Amino acid sequence: xxxxxxxxxxxxxxxxxxxxxxxxxxxxxxxxxxxxxxxxxxxxxxxxxxxxxxxxxxxxxxxxxxxxxxxxxxxxxxxxxxxxxxxxxxxxxxxxxxxxxxxxxxxxxxxxxxxxxxxxxxxxxxxxxxxxxxxxxxxxxxxxxxxxxxxxxxxxxxxxxxxxxxxxxxxxxxxxxxxxxxxxxxxxxxxxxxxxxxxxxxxxxxxxxxxxxxxxxxxxxxxxxxxxxxxxxxxxxxxxxxxxxxxxxxxxxxxxxxxxxxxxxxxxxxxxxxxxxxxxxxxxxxxxxxxxxxxxxxxxxxxxxxxxxxxxxxxxxxxxxxxxxxxxxxxxxxxxxxxxxxxxxxxxxxxxxxxxxxxxxxxxxxxxxxxxxxxxxxxxxxxxxxxxxxxxxxxxxxxxxxxxxxxxxxxxxxx
Numbered sequence: 001x002x003x004x005x006x007x008x009x010x011x012x013x014x015x016x017x018x019x020x021x022x023x024x025x026x027x028x029x030x031x032x033x034x035x036x037x038x039x040x041x042x043x044x045x046x047x048x049x050x051x052x053x054x055x056x057x058x059x060x061x062x063x064x065x066x067x068x069x070x071x072x073x074x075x076x077x078x079x080x081x082x083x084x085x086x087x088x089x090x091x092x093x094x095x096x097x098x099x100x101x102x103x104x105x106x107x108x109x110x111x112x113x114x115x116x117x118x119x120x121x122x123x124x125x126x127x128x129x130x131x132x133x134x135x136x137x138x139x140x141x142x143x144x145x146x147x148x149x150x151x152x153x154x155x156x157x158x159x160x161x162x163x164x165x166x167x168x169x170x171x172x173x174x175x176x177x178x179x180x181x182x183x184x185x186x187x188x189x190x191x192x193x194x195x196x197x198x199x200x201x202x203x204x205x206x207x208x209x210x211x212x213x214x215x216x217x218x219x220x221x222x223x224x225x226x227x228x229x230x231x232x233x234x235x236x237x238x239x240x241x242x243x244x245x246x247x248x249x250x251x252x253x254x255x256x257x258x259x260x261x262x263x264x265x266x267x268x269x270x271x272x273x274x275x276x277x278x279x280x281x282x283x284x285x286x287x288x289x290x291x292x293x294x295x296x297x298x299x300x301x302x303x304x305x306x307x308x309x310x311x312x313x314x315x316x317x318x319x320x321x322x323x324x325x326x327x328x329x330x331x332x333x334x335x336x337x338x339x340x341x342x343x344x345x346x347x348x349x350x351x352x353x354x355x356x357x358x359x360x361x362x363x364x365x366x367x368x369x370x371x372x373x374x375x376x377x378x379x380x381x382x383x384x385x386x387x388x389x390x391x392x393x394x395x396x397x398x399x400x401x402x403x404x405x406x407x408x409x410x411x412x413x414x415x
Contacts (some may be wrong), residue, residue, distance in 0.1 A: 065227060068230070069215045070217070097179060104165075138175060169197055220327060281303070285298040358384070
């Protein structure tokens with residue numbers, strides 16, 4: 001344990017479904033008696049009256065590591081953080097921490113609503129075991145980071161949720177914790193403050209060597225901030241490792257890959273009164289003896305659609321390519337042309353040695369008069385690009401959104 005900051009061993013947690021308190025003693029006694037009269041197996045954690053939030057969770061976190069935890073709503077992420085933060089106890093198993101923990105799990109956690117921002121800052125510091133002199137030394141830095149100086153002596157019950165989070169994060173990040181635990185609560189803040197928080201967490205983990213547990217639904221942030229990721233599904237760890245590969249597998253598990261679709265009139269063609277998409281397909285130009293897509297493979301995207309106008313109309317069709325975190329790789333559109341009513345075919349060639357390895361989705365957009373969007377078909381194709389390298393001396397993920405084949409050439413100027 002000496003070289004670990006957190007060690008979780010077979011952590012399980014279940015909750016009993018139903019109302020814990022009715023608000024009156026009479027009703028509570030009645031409910032208690034009704035539960036006593038239930039069959040013996042009805043009170044078992046395996047019955048329908050209980051739900052397992054976590055099952056046999058085991059993981060370790062090293063000093064300076066940033067662990068990102070992802071998963072759908074209800075997968076057990078927040079429950080796990082509450083157990084690590086010692087807010088709630090596990091039903092079974094044990095968890096050990098090596099150092100002072102600061103956590104920001106939801107708006108208002110750790111703050112007393114009747115106290116001012118100043119008083120809550122000192123209260124949180126004392127709860128963490130810090131002396132007044134230590135808090136004094138950090139106080140100005142906390143206030144400057146939070147940006148709530150004008151309201152510092154106002155009770156926090158009058159703060160907006162954004163102000164609450166600003167001060168709470170500033171306190172948690174600056175009062176010298178060895179372990180910082182952050183839930184999705186940062187999503188409450190504005191974009192500027194979120195960027196500021198991400199920068200601070202990078203600084204805390206990289207320069208100061210602090211350990212961070214971070215829960216977010218923002219895959220781009222998880223990828224950029226964390227050096228390890230873990231997936232929870234129905235209270236069980238289903239994946240752990242490199243953030244990019246873990247995120248890619250997580251997204252693919254909930255979004256089936258498809259290279260094409262022939263829509264039928266009986267099923268209904270996607271579109272509206274102007275556009276009806278009939279076919280979307282991607283045709284890979286496989287290399288000899290190859291039936292998978294890698295970074296060398298050229299890809300042809302082909303789609304057909306009905307253009308329904310009373311008179312010949314101006315039209316542009318476009319293809320948007322996104323990576324697995326939702327970032328747009330490119331947005332290509334056709335030239336502006338005038339078409340009569342009828343079936344139109346469109347095609348785009350993505351050359352080989354252009355895309356980086358990873359998972360991608362394609363969306364289609366149809367525009368009139370270069371400004372009016374007629375229809376948008378989102379994520380109508382998805383595909384994976386495998387890695388390929390002639391030189392195997394470099395391992396690890398190739399950086400960047402694209403991976404073009406044109407080289408950097410070196411030329412000696414003097415012998």
